[in-house]
Amino acid sequence: MFKRFSSLQWKSFFRSSNIGKSLGIKIVMGFFGVYMLISLAGAGVGLYFLLKEIFPDQSPMWTISQYFIYWILMELFLRYFMQKLPVMDIKPFLTTPVKKSTIAHYILGRSAASIYNLLTIFFIVPFAIVLLFNGYPVLNVLLWIVGIIGIVLSINYVNLLVNKNDKVLIAIVSVLVLGYGLDYFGVFSIKEFFAPVFHALYAYPITVLIPIALAAIIYYLNYKFLRDKIYLDAKLKTKAVEANTSDMSWTKRFGEMGSFLQLDLKMIWRNKRTKSQVYISILFVFYGLVFYTQEMYSSMMPMKAFVGIFMTGIFLSNFGQFIPAWDSSYYSMMMSQNIPMRKYLESKVILITVSVVGMFLLTIPYVYFGWEALAINFGCALYNLGVNIPVILYFGSFNKKRIELDQSPFGNMQGASATQFLVMLPVMVVPIIIFSIFYYIFNIEVAVGVLSVLGIIGFAMKNYLLGLITEQYKKKKYGMIAGFKEKAS
Amino acid sequence: MITIENLSKIYGSQKVLNIESLNIPTGQSFGLVGNNGAGKTTLFSFLLDLIQPTTGHIINNDVQVNTSEDWKPFTSSFIDETFLIGYLTPEEYFYFIGDLRGQNKADVDALLAQYQDFFHGEILGQKKYLRDLSKGNQKKAGIVASFIGNPKVVILDEPFANLDPTTQIRLKQIIKELAEQKDVTVLVSSHDLIHVTEVCERIVVLNKGEVVKDIERSAETLKELEVFFGAESALPVAE
Numbered sequence: 001m002f003k004r005f006s007s008l009q010w011k012s013f014f015r016s017s018n019i020g021k022s023l024g025i026k027i028v029m030g031f032f033g034v035y036m037l038i039s040l041a042g043a044g045v046g047l048y049f050l051l052k053e054i055f056p057d058q059s060p061m062w063t064i065s066q067y068f069i070y071w072i073l074m075e076l077f078l079r080y081f082m083q084k085l086p087v088m089d090i091k092p093f094l095t096t097p098v099k100k101s102t103i104a105h106y107i108l109g110r111s112a113a114s115i116y117n118l119l120t121i122f123f124i125v126p127f128a129i130v131l132l133f134n135g136y137p138v139l140n141v142l143l144w145i146v147g148i149i150g151i152v153l154s155i156n157y158v159n160l161l162v163n164k165n166d167k168v169l170i171a172i173v174s175v176l177v178l179g180y181g182l183d184y185f186g187v188f189s190i191k192e193f194f195a196p197v198f199h200a201l202y203a204y205p206i207t208v209l210i211p212i213a214l215a216a217i218i219y220y221l222n223y224k225f226l227r228d229k230i231y232l233d234a235k236l237k238t239k240a241v242e243a244n245t246s247d248m249s250w251t252k253r254f255g256e257m258g259s260f261l262q263l264d265l266k267m268i269w270r271n272k273r274t275k276s277q278v279y280i281s282i283l284f285v286f287y288g289l290v291f292y293t294q295e296m297y298s299s300m301m302p303m304k305a306f307v308g309i310f311m312t313g314i315f316l317s318n319f320g321q322f323i324p325a326w327d328s329s330y331y332s333m334m335m336s337q338n339i340p341m342r343k344y345l346e347s348k349v350i351l352i353t354v355s356v357v358g359m360f361l362l363t364i365p366y367v368y369f370g371w372e373a374l375a376i377n378f379g380c381a382l383y384n385l386g387v388n389i390p391v392i393l394y395f396g397s398f399n400k401k402r403i404e405l406d407q408s409p410f411g412n413m414q415g416a417s418a419t420q421f422l423v424m425l426p427v428m429v430v431p432i433i434i435f436s437i438f439y440y441i442f443n444i445e446v447a448v449g450v451l452s453v454l455g456i457i458g459f460a461m462k463n464y465l466l467g468l469i470t471e472q473y474k475k476k477k478y479g480m481i482a483g484f485k486e487k488a489s
Numbered sequence: 490m491i492t493i494e495n496l497s498k499i500y501g502s503q504k505v506l507n508i509e510s511l512n513i514p515t516g517q518s519f520g521l522v523g524n525n526g527a528g529k530t531t532l533f534s535f536l537l538d539l540i541q542p543t544t545g546h547i548i549n550n551d552v553q554v555n556t557s558e559d560w561k562p563f564t565s566s567f568i569d570e571t572f573l574i575g576y577l578t579p580e581e582y583f584y585f586i587g588d589l590r591g592q593n594k595a596d597v598d599a600l601l602a603q604y605q606d607f608f609h610g611e612i613l614g615q616k617k618y619l620r621d622l623s624k625g626n627q628k629k630a631g632i633v634a635s636f637i638g639n640p641k642v643v644i645l646d647e648p649f650a651n652l653d654p655t656t657q658i659r660l661k662q663i664i665k666e667l668a669e670q671k672d673v674t675v676l677v678s679s680h681d682l683i684h685v686t687e688v689c690e691r692i693v694v695l696n697k698g699e700v701v702k703d704i705e706r707s708a709e710t711l712k713e714l715e716v717f718f719g720a721e722s723a724l725p726v727a728e
Contacts (some may be wrong), residue, residue, distance in 0.1 A: 259588035263574070270576040270618070333572035336537035338561045338589045338638075405576065478541045485571070 005106045033115055037122045044126035048134070061131065065198035066191040072155060073176045075120065079159045080169050083116050094230070104226040108219060111156060120152045143208040147201040150211030157218040161225065260339075260347030267326060271405035274319070274326065281315040281355070285362045292369040301444055304373065305435040305451075308380030309388075309428060311363050315355035316384055320392035321423055323348050324473075328402040328484035335477060342470045349389055349466070356384045372444055376435075379448035379455070383431050386458025390465040395423040397472045400483030490515050491536070491642065491674065495545035498531060498698075506531045506698040508545075513676070513691075515550075515641075518668035520689030521678040522714065527695040529678040530568065533646050536676070537566055549642060562590070566644035567631040575620030579612045579630045582619060583637060590638025597637060604633050607659045624651045632660065636667070643667065644676045649684050657684065664688045682718070686711045 051060035093103055128141050162168045179190040200207050254261055268274040288307045291297045297304070319326075324344075327334055334344065360381035366373040431451060439447035458465070493511040497504065506528040513519050521529050534540045535547055538554050546553055552560040566572070574582055587597035601613065611626050612633075619627060628651050635643055648664070649657050665688060668675045679685045685692060686706060694702035694717065702717060704710060 259585055263577075263585060266581070267576060330571055330574050332534075332537075332539050332568065333574070336539060336561070336564075336566055336572075337586070340558060478539070481539050 002102075002106055002109070009110075037118065040119060040122045041126045044123040045130055047123075047127050048130040061136070061202055062195060062199055064127075065202070066195040068198040069190060069194040070176070070180070071120075072151065073172055073179075075116075075152075075155050076159060076162075076172050077169070077176065079116055079155065080162070080172070083114060083159060100227050100230045101223075103230060104223050107226060108157070108160070108222055111160060112153060114156065117152050117156055121149060124148050140202050140205055143205040144202040147208040147211045150208070150215045153215040154211065154218050157215065157222050160222050161218070254347075254350065256343060257347045257350055260344060261350060264326075264347065264351050267405070273403070273405055277318050278315070281318060281359070282362070284311060284314045285359065287311055287314075288363065288366050288373075292366060292373065301372070301376070301439050301447070302432055302436040304376050305380060305439075305447070306428070306432050308363075308377040309384065309431050312356050312359045312377060312381040313384040313388055313427065315359060316352050316388055316392060317424065317427055319355070320348075320352055320389070320396065322399060322403060323393060323396040324480065325396075325399040325401060325403045325484070326405070329405065331484045332481050335481060341473050341477075342466065345393060345466060345470060345473065348393065349462075352389050352392075353385060356381055356389075375444070375448045379435075379451035380431065382455030382459075383451040384455070386455030386460075386462075387431070388427050390458060390462070390469060391426050392423060393466075393469050394472060397469070397476045397480075400480055402484045402486060490550060492548040493535075493545070494548070496532075496535060496542055496547060497544045498528075498535075498540065499543045504698055506535075508532070508698075508700055511693070511700060511703075513674060515674055516668075516671045517691055518664070518675045518689045519677070520685040520692040521676065521695060522680070522682060522685055522692060523678075523695035524718075526697070528698040529695055530646055531698075532695070533566070533568060533644050533676070533678065536642075536644055537564070537568070560642075563641040564644070565590075565635040565638065565640035565642070566646075567628075567635040567648070568644070568646040570624070570627050570631065572634075573619045573627055573631050576618055578618055579615070579622070582630065583634055586634045586637050590640075592638050600637060601633070604636075604663070607633065607656065607663060609656065625653060625656070628652060629656065641672060642674045642676070646678050647680070648677060649679055649681050661688055682711060682714045686714065 047064075048060050051063045055063050124145060128145050131141050132138060182188045183190050201211070268278060288311055291303055291307050324331065324334075360377060363377045364374065366377060434454070435447045435451055438450045491513040493508050493513075495509055497507040499505070505526075521532065523529050531540065535542055536549065536554065538558075538560075542555060546555055548554070549560040549564060554560055574585070577585065583597050583601060584594055587593065592600075601608075608629060612622075612630055615622075619630060622630070628648070632645060632648055635645065645664075648660060652660060661684060664675060664677060667673055668688070668690070675689075677685065677689060690706050692702070692704050692706060692710060692714070693700055694714070702714075704713065
């Protein structure tokens with residue numbers, strides 16, 4: 001049975017209509033994954049020597065045991081965001097003579113093979129090998145690895161039980177922060193408290209049974225929970241959220257564009273993917289801190305131009321690159337309704353413009369790091385407004401992939417294709433090159449001036465450019481309609 | 490008046506639609522029947538400029554559909570649930586469509602009031618987004634939305650499918666009333682021969698993309714159609 005399920009999973013991937021593109025993306029992601037694993041393995045090897053150097057008077061095994069509790073909490077935290085809960089389209093199986101227990105075991109079993117479980121193992125095993133070379137007892141180290149794998153599997157299944165529950169996330173974060181705080185201020189040493197617990201896994205090989213038992217128990221809990229939920233009305237049905245109607249009549253001030261703007265705002269607030277996109281964008285305001293606080297970048301002006309373009313344009317690129325795919329699920333309606341294409345595009349321009357201006361206002365405090373910061377961000381904002389908005393809209397006309405709005409953006413490549421990677425070139429790289437050229441030939445004033453002037457020129461030509469883009473969208477309309485109809489797998 | 494001339498669509502080597510000429514006079518209630526794959530939805534998609542014809546064109550009240558957008562203000566349609574915006578409540582959706590068609594809130598409310606019966610208390614004031622409504626209720630919302638803004642041409646693809654019997658009967662009444670207005674052309678497609686013959690004055694049968702029958706409704710229409718489709722099922726499949 002398991003074999004049959006696996007083969008169905010396989011077919012659903014290879015027979016999906018956009019296999020070519022999604023295979024390409026999967027390969028890129030795969031390389032990324034391999035790279036991650038290799039770096040982790042490298043870090044695992046290096047860890048022993050690193051710990052030896054930082055804490056020369058205690059065994060690296062003890063040090064790692066001290067911090068292991070944080071590792072677990074961090075992993076739970078990361079998994080909450082990154083790990084997708086394993087789903088299979090089990091509806092068709094409900095009426096077939098497949099035992100519910102088999103389905104439940106399959107779903108749980110598959111999640112054990114998740115890449116997130118490999119991460120820790122790839123880190124731990126090289127570390128253990130180094131331990132062996134340094135004369136640690138073989139049996140203890142091997143069973144220690146087994147114990148850690150047990151813990152990792154426990155984390156994996158706890159994460160399934162938690163099932164993206166916000167309250168648990170808050171609890172994890174508070175425990176993490178609180179524990180670290182207690183440690184840091186020396187009130188109570190969480191590290192010292194848990195160190196013997198985890199060290200025991202190494203010191204007393206028999207204790208390996210505890211994590212294994214723990215993993216088995218949590219697996220069983222999950223299994224029982226899942227088995228009872230394999231009904232159409234329980235697990236499978238997505239919960240309907242109560243609609244919150246908002247008036248938003250203030251958008252009327254934008255005239256005819258108002259109703260589109262209202263629609264876009266509702267789309268952003270009521271769908272998971274777009275909403276997280278906004279949060280991410282706002283978080284990126286702090287991106288500048290990484291560069292401005294470090295001595296090393298203080299003289300690297302082009303880096304600051306990059307940060308400026310990035311911060312003021314993060315929503316522009318995150319949201320803009322998927323125009324008009326955001327509206328993909330009802331695009332044929334938009335195209336047959338009484339909506340001139342140009343109005344539709346203009347409303348998107350307004351939305352992005354507001355975001356660029358808003359992001360610029362949020363970055364004003366960077367003036368603390370000198371007037372150049374403000375000047376660069378201002379120039380970048382102007383460039384984003386005048387040049388990048390038309391550019392990103394133009395590239396949007398190549399979008400043909402549907403986006404399901406209510407899915408999380410983390411690790412979600414839906415709607416992505418080669419275009420998205422291509423578009424980052426003109427949007428991010430070109431302004432930095434322009435800035436660098438003028439900065440190195442002349443000075444920062446000229447460089448910022450050039451970016452600003454380019455932005456203003458673009459802004460002045462807005463009507464003409466929008467006209468061209470509208471034509472392009474009209475030309476691509478049929479392809480978009482057909483493409484958006486294909487459900488992404 | 491809608492004029493279809495020499496319209497065809499070819500995918501690869503397969504001709505999915507081929508209509509030499511078809512005229513639909515203003516005010517007619519026009520029914521389209523045919524088996525799966527006969528080209529009904531394709532024809533309606535042409536009327537809405539959602540796909541590009543291989544040859545020919547459609548002229549909708551003096552506007553050539555694939556070259557101008559001017560047919561949009563007087564044409565409205567409900568083809569399938571991709572015409573709905575899932576994250577809006579039905580009310581918000583109606584007001585949005587109203588906005589697009591130059592109707593203010595009061596106009597839309599007045600129109601919706603006429604369809605209270607049809608909604609059966611399941612659409613308005615439910616605090617639910619359209620995506621969370623059942624298929625049948627989504628359809629109700631979509632159909633009524635296509636009546637907003639006094640359209641001159643109303644296109645409904647399979648409006649009866651997925652509706653409960655009560656709603657089907659009410660919908661027939663609604664379409665009949667709409668068709669009685671002299672200046673409104675209604676185009677309906679359906680698999681249900683009884684519904685179509687009841688609602689439409691003219692019925693066109695499509696088969697493999699070609700018009701094979703074009704009849705004015707009479708007492709014998711239903712019989713004639715049943716004989717036609719019955720014979721179709723008796724014939725061996727031509728390869």
